[in-house]
Amino acid sequence: xxxxxxxxxxxxxxxxxFDETIINENSDDAVVRALPGQQLPDWLKNSYREGHYNxxxxxxxAYMADEGVTEDSIHSVVEKIPPAPGLLNLFQYLQxxxxxxxxxxxxxxxxxxxxxxLERAGVRHLIQKIFTNPASFDATGRLVLLPFHSHSxxxxxxxMCKQMILREYLASRQKKCGGSPFQRVFYIGDGANDICPSLxxxxxxxxxxxxxxPMHRLLLRMQQSQAAKFKANIVPWVSGDDVVDCLKTIMxxx
Numbered sequence: 001x002x003x004x005x006x007x008x009x010x011x012x013x014x015x016x017x018f019d020e021t022i023i024n025e026n027s028d029d030a031v032v033r034a035l036p037g038q039q040l041p042d043w044l045k046n047s048y049r050e051g052h053y054n055x056x057x058x059x060x061x062a063y064m065a066d067e068g069v070t071e072d073s074i075h076s077v078v079e080k081i082p083p084a085p086g087l088l089n090l091f092q093y094l095q096x097x098x099x100x101x102x103x104x105x106x107x108x109x110x111x112x113x114x115x116x117x118l119e120r121a122g123v124r125h126l127i128q129k130i131f132t133n134p135a136s137f138d139a140t141g142r143l144v145l146l147p148f149h150s151h152s153x154x155x156x157x158x159x160m161c162k163q164m165i166l167r168e169y170l171a172s173r174q175k176k177c178g179g180s181p182f183q184r185v186f187y188i189g190d191g192a193n194d195i196c197p198s199l200x201x202x203x204x205x206x207x208x209x210x211x212x213x214p215m216h217r218l219l220l221r222m223q224q225s226q227a228a229k230f231k232a233n234i235v236p237w238v239s240g241d242d243v244v245d246c247l248k249t250i251m252x253x254x
Contacts, residue, residue, distance in 0.1 A: 011102055013102050019107065031077055044059060054160075058144075071143070075116055085238065094126060133148045148160045170185070190216075192218060208243050
């Protein structure tokens, strides 16, 4: 084995969710602050159907455009969303070990919100790939949102199965490297839709659920009922520093 492939095999892959993981709130909720009254009318709130969140957000963005909300005001609100506690420290740590970590964002938010925020935070260059719903402004100044893909997973919303994304990404990286490209995979999230991708992790991998958020509560329930199904290690986090501590331990072990 050449030194080059050995170095490749040392890589760790980190998957990040975006809403309430990298940032400290939901970007779809935050953007509503750009509206003149800073809230949605009840008829629009009540039009949401379970599993069809992407379609609901398309309606919200269309309504915002109709109300005269500009790209500048959306941009400005998104940039101001605070990071989750300790998350910038975590990015700083990953930046100082760039040769060891490959970073991917997988989120049911959208490309415009995510790129805007990451650029402002000065961490966009650290991210190898972003998997999210496409979104861009059209000629009329409306932010047009599209679904990411379609799939047949019964656990996930109709526009995104994160496990499918994770598996396809690992397979494509493996093909490129001619073998297993990563020693370990880490998944950092908070929500119910972060459970499905975590089920694809192996015994050497780690799921980092945000403590007391839906992902954490669901994993605790799974551990109690059917432990065999979940293979990865589970390390809950309150701050990005908790993740840094765990990664430091793993780095020291190899």
